[in-house]
Amino acid sequence: MLEPLFQYIDDHQNQFVQRLKEWVAVQSNSGDHTKWGEVERILNMTAVKIQEMGGTVEFADVGTHQLPSGETVPLPPVILAEFERDPKKATLCIYGHVDVQPAKMADGWTTDPFNLTEIKGNLYGRGATDNKGPVLAWLHAVESYQATEKEIPVNIKLIIEGLEEVGSYGLLELTRKRNDSFFADVDFIVISDNVWATRSPALTYGTRGSSYFFVEVDGPKLDFHSGVYGGSIQEPMSDLIALLGSLLDHTGKILVPGVTDDVAPLTEDERKLYDNISFDLEEMKSVAGVKHFLQDTKEEVLMARWRNPSLSIHGIQGAFSEPGTKTVIPKQVTGKFSIRQVPNMDPPDVERKVKEHLQQVFSTLKSPNRLRVTATVGAKPWVANLKDPQYVAGQRAVREVFGVDPELIREGSTIPIAQNFQEETGKSVMMLPIGGHDDGEHSQNEKISRYNYIEGTKLFAAYFYELSLLK
């Protein structure tokens, strides 16, 4: 049954790579709201592709969003699409996103991040693996059925958004509004927006949540000469460094009081799941370019990534960051950090504790400057039920394409809508990654290998089939 589809996918791989090149060329960085025009452009390209394939597309309005500056901006729409529906078949809803993280050559990319470039079987470009490649792979899997004149064995619905990388603004409300309409006949929700943990294919049953914080310290009215004012004013930057320095220690331990209190204890059943992961510590150190991780064993490293919280400091806006020297005291600086969260942490509770902590530390600095802490993302962690039939279909599809059983993994990053989909719709959610463990999502030289992109397309085609066989 699947052989002609696989043949079609192999025969058309250059065309699929070319399409990915066209999508990667769109600089749909959602982190900068002034670039949301490009986010809308890639959403339009996605809609046109679905329509050309005979699908119907609705651009769902998700309202407006207030930026940390206080400005209110209209949000790009969310694509709700579907292919022809047969009430006798099960319905699969595929979620993906076509926005990307920022990227520029100056960050240290070897090739132009927006010009997909193939080197030794790897396709380098921003969004190649996160998440334009997988979204296209789903569409190409549908195309493989259509082109070989095989009936698609399940009904297909799609939710494609352009704001995942900033926290999926508006999507939770849309899910609530459409629960009795768009979602009513959905049986399964599948997401492919993550990567394998090792060289082995995988099914993902959990992701961490995330809260993202802006810590703004506002001081003198101008950037001043440090030779004139240095030593006589309390500098916003030194306040900020003290605040950021109070968040975690050198072992990675989060120092915000109470934040880790609700972390779910490790059960014996969960612990056993780590035994079978073929994670090679030495290889991972070499992929990361580090001498050692903060933990010593494979299990501890995986747990640190998947089932324990972490805090990362991402940047300081307003600070001098160009090459060369500049002797000013910045008048205003904004530190940015996030906390990855795990069951049973609750983003609003984490936000409250972080704000209290930063205010308390700031009060000890006796600073004349002004502090403002805002949270921009509050995404919940997600854990699925491994006994869900989707995992059986996923396992069979992986075996069919790769000839091995998938590893059951969790993911340290965040798909903000995953837990919301599960909670709001009550439907089963599974993640079926196709990206490789070394794809470097969000990094310089992000890539997907041609092998993973093409075999991943076959995996999706096989998954439709296996899903239709479930009783």
Ligand SMILES: CC(C)C[C@H](NC(=O)CN)C(=O)O
């Ligand atoms: C809320 C985050 C910004 C979402 C982001 N998601 C992904 O990278 C998914 N591939 C993350 O940083 O985890």
